[in-house]
Amino acid sequence: xxxxxxxxxxKPGLDGHDxxxxxxxxxxxxxxxxxxxxxxxxxxxxxxNAAIQEGVDIVGLSSLSGAHMSLFPKVVQLLKEKxxxxxxxxxxxxxxxxxxxxLKKAGISEIFLPGTSTEEIIRYxxxxxxxx
Amino acid sequence: xxxxxxxxxxxxxxxAASRLMRxxxxxxxxALAELKELYPKTGRAYIIGITGxxxxxxxxxxxxxxxxxxxxxxxxxxxxxxxxxxFTGGAILGDRIRMQRHATDEGVxxxxxxxxxSLGGLSRSTQDIIHVMDAMGKDIIIVETVGxxxxxxxxxxxxxxxxxxxxxxxxxxxxxxxxxxxxxGDIFVINKCEREGADKMERDLRLVLxxxxxxxxxxxxxxxxxxxxxxxxIFELVYGIYRHKQALEQxxxxxxxxxxxxxxxFLEVLESEVMNHFIQKLEKxxxxxxxxxxxxxxxxxxxxxxxxxxxxxxxxxxE
Ligand code: B12
Ligand SMILES: Nc1nc2c(ncn2[C@@H]2O[C@H](COP(=O)(O)OP(=O)(O)O)[C@@H](O)[C@H]2O)c(=O)[nH]1
Ligand SMILES: [Mg+2]
Numbered sequence: 001x002x003x004x005x006x007x008x009x010x011k012p013g014l015d016g017h018d019x020x021x022x023x024x025x026x027x028x029x030x031x032x033x034x035x036x037x038x039x040x041x042x043x044x045x046x047x048x049n050a051a052i053q054e055g056v057d058i059v060g061l062s063s064l065s066g067a068h069m070s071l072f073p074k075v076v077q078l079l080k081e082k083x084x085x086x087x088x089x090x091x092x093x094x095x096x097x098x099x100x101x102x103l104k105k106a107g108i109s110e111i112f113l114p115g116t117s118t119e120e121i122i123r124y125x126x127x128x129x130x131x132x
Numbered sequence: 133x134x135x136x137x138x139x140x141x142x143x144x145x146x147x148a149a150s151r152l153m154r155x156x157x158x159x160x161x162x163a164l165a166e167l168k169e170l171y172p173k174t175g176r177a178y179i180i181g182i183t184g185x186x187x188x189x190x191x192x193x194x195x196x197x198x199x200x201x202x203x204x205x206x207x208x209x210x211x212x213x214x215x216x217x218x219f220t221g222g223a224i225l226g227d228r229i230r231m232q233r234h235a236t237d238e239g240v241x242x243x244x245x246x247x248x249x250s251l252g253g254l255s256r257s258t259q260d261i262i263h264v265m266d267a268m269g270k271d272i273i274i275v276e277t278v279g280x281x282x283x284x285x286x287x288x289x290x291x292x293x294x295x296x297x298x299x300x301x302x303x304x305x306x307x308x309x310x311x312x313x314x315x316x317g318d319i320f321v322i323n324k325c326e327r328e329g330a331d332k333m334e335r336d337l338r339l340v341l342x343x344x345x346x347x348x349x350x351x352x353x354x355x356x357x358x359x360x361x362x363x364x365x366i367f368e369l370v371y372g373i374y375r376h377k378q379a380l381e382q383x384x385x386x387x388x389x390x391x392x393x394x395x396x397x398f399l400e401v402l403e404s405e406v407m408n409h410f411i412q413k414l415e416k417x418x419x420x421x422x423x424x425x426x427x428x429x430x431x432x433x434x435x436x437x438x439x440x441x442x443x444x445x446x447x448x449x450x451e
Contacts, residue, residue, distance in 0.1 A: 029222035039229035046235040055154035
């Protein structure tokens with residue numbers, strides 16, 4: 001009867017730091033969202049397909065290993081190729097501030113760095129996803 | 133534009149299928165029209181249910197079974213249900229983690245669902261989402277239940293073959309699972325069989341099954357021991373499923389099962405239609421609040437109110 005926000009949280013690449021991703025997943029669940037977690041070591045292809053099959057509104061990518069510049073835009077590109085450009089992609093982790101404008105240019109909607117409160121992230125999703 | 137989601141789904145559009153599943157889950161009214169269009173194209177898939185306590189290895193077993201089904205060229209749909217938190221309404225759906233290697237295989241479609249308050253181990257949307265996967269042409273649809281309670285009997289009316297997964301060393305073993313869950317298994321799996329107690333558990337389980345009521349359909353539920361992370365015993369399990377399917381087809385049991393499932397689907401749809409109708413009407417007239425108030429003060433009783441509403445509606449419809 002009412003839309004529920006669905007989020008995919010994924011860790012692309014070989015990065016095994018999953019604490020942050022799990023913290024985010026739990027915070028979003030506690031904010032009433034349905035969170036699909038794919039686990040670590042995901043290829044952009046796996047992430048894009050999972051996002052489509054799960055019918056999510058937004059994909060959250062987490063990276064602490066420095067591979068975000070190639071992996072994040074790849075997910076955006078694949079979603080577009082598969083006709084799912086309406087799925088928002090955002091991310092967080094250890095990401096140099098200088099990279100953020102470049103990521104945004106590549107279609108990543110927002111980046112959250114360590115120290116961001118989960119409330120802020122929740123608010124961002126709620127404001128970005130205008131589901132009817 | 134202009135073409136329906138249903139048409140696109142029948143043409144193989146995965147995105148359309150996913151969107152319809154979302155509308156079904158969110159109970160968007162337009163989903164009904166799409167389901168009407170898809171229904172004639174359903175009824176082909178073989179549905180396998182898998183239930184058992186959290187952590188027993190259901191998702192891992194599904195992952196390994198899918199590998200075998202795919203090698204045989206069969207396409208697979210998976211519906212994995214996890215619980216919604218009753219306090220926040222949110223959920224973490226983690227079954228997919230175990231199956232993600234199939235995410236790039238076009239022959240596999242995985243959908244995670246939250247229970248959204250429904251009991252019995254499945255979500256309210258499960259039946260209809262199975263219909264969509266069926267219409268997508270999936271040969272096999274696997275439904276993984278929540279696995280919390282002992283009352284997960286919903287799966288029996290949903291699946292052709294129901295698998296119950298158990299693990300050695302969980303509480304008082306058989307004693308703990310005797311109620312309810314034993315009756316629903318067409319096949320039993322003792323997973324993590326590398327652990328101590330697997331053989332004893334198998335013996336106990338066999339005893340319980342032998343002592344139990346004889347099944348009308350004559351099927352004798354087999355027990356398989358698996359070590360799912362290593363893929364051990366999964367091949368045998370899959371062939372156990374095939375044997376059950378064959379047994380169903382050769383007896384009258386298959387028809388009975390399909391009949392039960394069809395009936396259940398219909399009654400659920402009817403119930404939800406009728407309920408929606410009445411609730412909407414009461415809300416539109418602003419009566420729901422008043423009725424609840426009056427009920428709270430015990431000025432009226434719910435039985436009479438329900439009767440009165442029924443009578444009024446019937447009268448209105450006649451006019
Ligand atoms: C804990 C830790 C580990 C643990 C990881 C445990 C685990 N399962 O997660 C262990 C010990 C295993 C580990 C190993 C390694 N680590 Co380490 N590790 C850290 C450390 C100290 C803390 C990370 C952490 O958990 N933070 C707590 C969580 C909650 O915060 P977070 O992940 O940053 O998440 C927050 C935000 O970033 C954001 N966020 C994160 N993801 C997302 C996603 C979305 C969608 C959103 C919205 C927000 C968001 O929100 C979160 C909450 O605020 C960092 C240093 C640091 N201070 O960050 C190094 C660090 C990440 N590790 C580093 C390295 C190099 C390694 C190793 C390669 C070391 C080695 N040589 O073996 C290995 C690699 C492991 C692997 N397989 O990838 C480097 C990475 C350098 C880089 N980026 O180039 C760091 C930065 C340390 C450093 N300064 O050198 N590590
Ligand atoms: N030791 C052992 N662990 C297993 C086996 N099968 C699955 N597991 C692990 O058990 C945990 C729960 O598995 P999962 O498939 O998620 O269980 P589910 O909750 O029933 O779906 C995971 O860590 C699996 O890796 C097995 O045969 N032996
Ligand atoms: Mg599971």
